[in-house]
Amino acid sequence: xxxxxxxxxxxxVASGTGILLLAARWWSSASLPQFAALLCFTLLAxxxxxxxxxxxxxISPNFAFLLIALAFFSFSQVxxxxxxxxxxxxxxxxxxPPRMVQVLFSAAxxxxxxxxxxAASHLIVRPFDANNLVALVLLAxxxYLSMNTVLVSIVVGLxxxxxxxxxxxxxxxxxFPYFAFGIVVIGLMSGSFSTMTAWRSxxxxxxxxxxxxxxxxxxxxKQAENRAPSEEAEELLTVSSLER
Numbered sequence: 001x002x003x004x005x006x007x008x009x010x011x012x013v014a015s016g017t018g019i020l021l022l023a024a025r026w027w028s029s030a031s032l033p034q035f036a037a038l039l040c041f042t043l044l045a046x047x048x049x050x051x052x053x054x055x056x057x058x059i060s061p062n063f064a065f066l067l068i069a070l071a072f073f074s075f076s077q078v079x080x081x082x083x084x085x086x087x088x089x090x091x092x093x094x095x096x097p098p099r100m101v102q103v104l105f106s107a108a109x110x111x112x113x114x115x116x117x118x119a120a121s122h123l124i125v126r127p128f129d130a131n132n133l134v135a136l137v138l139l140a141x142x143x144y145l146s147m148n149t150v151l152v153s154i155v156v157g158l159x160x161x162x163x164x165x166x167x168x169x170x171x172x173x174x175x176f177p178y179f180a181f182g183i184v185v186i187g188l189m190s191g192s193f194s195t196m197t198a199w200r201s202x203x204x205x206x207x208x209x210x211x212x213x214x215x216x217x218x219x220x221x222k223q224a225e226n227r228a229p230s231e232e233a234e235e236l237l238t239v240s241s242l243e244r
Contacts, residue, residue: 005158009105012151016108019115023079035077041065041202042081046088048213051095052174053223055167056102057152059175059216060089061209063144064182065202070118070140071133082114083107109151117144141183149175181212 045062052059062085069078086107090098121140125132153171157164185208 001159002161005155008158009101009155012112012155013104013108016104016111019079019111020083023076026074027076028074030074031072035069035073035081038065038069038073038202039081039084041206042069042085043088045206045209046085047092048210048217049089049092050178050213050216050220052171053220055156055171057156057171058089059178060085061178061182061213062089063141063179064186064205064209066114067137067141067144067182067186068202068205070114070121070144071136075115075118078114078118079111082110086110105155109148109155112151113144113148116147117141137186138183141179141186145175145179178212178216182209185209 042062042065045065046060049058049060051057066078066081066085069081073081086109087103090103090106117140120143121136125136125139129135149168149172153168154164156162156171157167160167182205185205
């Protein structure tokens with residue numbers, strides 16, 4: 001692994017750790033039962049992983065429930081949900097044993113993306129219309145998707161020595177349709193969402209996200225079957241490069 005890649009990973013992990021410390025300092029236990037219900041749905045969704053072809057990264061429908069958390073819960077609760085989702089997604093039935101550096105980076109990237117989306121969307125939308133959930137969700141999801149895609153694409157580009165722009169485009173082409181579907185579902189249902197009925201909000205979204213997961217899982221497997229053996233060998237270099 002190059003020194004640039006090491007510095008970048010260290011920077012992201014350190015930034016994510018800083019966000020976690022802020023979340024711990026500002027912890028809010030408001031609506032704790034409702035938050036616990038949403039966290040359960042988020043964790044269950046984190047087990048429904050789809051591997052992005054050509055990369056060791058995975059995506060899951062947990063982002064839909066994180067968007068609900070962004071709209072209704074406190075900053076500290078959102079960060080806790082993001083951290084738990086990232087850790088479970090890394091350790092749940094991995095194709096190969098996860099390396100600590102991979103786990104730390106994935107968790108930090110998801111924490112940073114959630115923190116950025118929460119802070120920016122609330123700062124922009126809330127002062128103008130505190131009750132405009134559709135605008136809040138649309139902005140938060142856009143920021144979340146952009147930040148997470150960039151963070152992951154940079155580390156893949158640096159560790160595999162590939163053009164970052166090309167990696168970002170490949171990742172975006174796979175992730176965007178998944179996110180777009182989730183955003184549409186949440187936007188259409190947001191009128192019936194509320195903090196006091198978080199478990200109902202999650203329950204409404206769950207069937208649609210399960211269908212999306214099944215579709216993208218089939219699509220991922222089909223593309224993986226069509227890939228050449230040489231491409232599979234190149235993909236395995238990602239894991240080993242993170243160790244060097």
